[in-house]
Amino acid sequence: MEELRSAMEDHMEQMADLVQKLSSELRSGLRPAYENFMGFFHAIDWTEPWLMGLMAFHIALLIVAILSRKHINFQMFLFLLALGGVYFAERLNKILGDNWKSFASQNYFDPHGIFLSTLWSGPLLVIAIIILMNSLFSLCYLIVRWKRAELRHRARLSHNKQD
Numbered sequence: 001m002e003e004l005r006s007a008m009e010d011h012m013e014q015m016a017d018l019v020q021k022l023s024s025e026l027r028s029g030l031r032p033a034y035e036n037f038m039g040f041f042h043a044i045d046w047t048e049p050w051l052m053g054l055m056a057f058h059i060a061l062l063i064v065a066i067l068s069r070k071h072i073n074f075q076m077f078l079f080l081l082a083l084g085g086v087y088f089a090e091r092l093n094k095i096l097g098d099n100w101k102s103f104a105s106q107n108y109f110d111p112h113g114i115f116l117s118t119l120w121s122g123p124l125l126v127i128a129i130i131i132l133m134n135s136l137f138s139l140c141y142l143i144v145r146w147k148r149a150e151l152r153h154r155a156r157l158s159h160n161k162q163d
Contacts, residue, residue, distance in 0.1 A: 058123040082128040
């Protein structure tokens with residue numbers, strides 16, 4: 001019985017150590033990510049006109065996507081436009097990196113494209129996901145309408161056969 005008690009205490013001690021290590025890793029795991037994000041955020045001069053224009057473009061595109069939610073064909077055009085913008089981000093990063101002195105105070109366009117991926121592709125992908133979700137909801141609504149119409153049609157046919 002003493003061996004069982006000793007084994008249980010050892011096991012409980014191991015579990016307590018694992019929980020303590022996991023909680024400390026989780027606490028420290030988010031801190032470096034937060035510090036990296038804040039360093040990135042503070043390294044950018046948000047008062048530059050081209051950055052304000054870029055943010056205004058994304059906000060305007062989001063508003064257009066929301067306001068045109070009932071127009072599926074236009075939504076598909078916006079969806080393809082957003083995905084096309086993401087597709088050409090690498091080329092855009094190269095062009096902007098070569099010509100940054102003409103519009104920016106510092107070179108934000110690194111060879112890996114982190115800056116452009118964050119401020120160009122990220123918002124475009126979010127807008128594309130919103131459009132995709134709207135399209136899926138619209139398709140579900142159309143399927144329900146179609147099924148209801150089919151059931152009404154079958155009910156009329158069976159009613160006419162009974163007469």
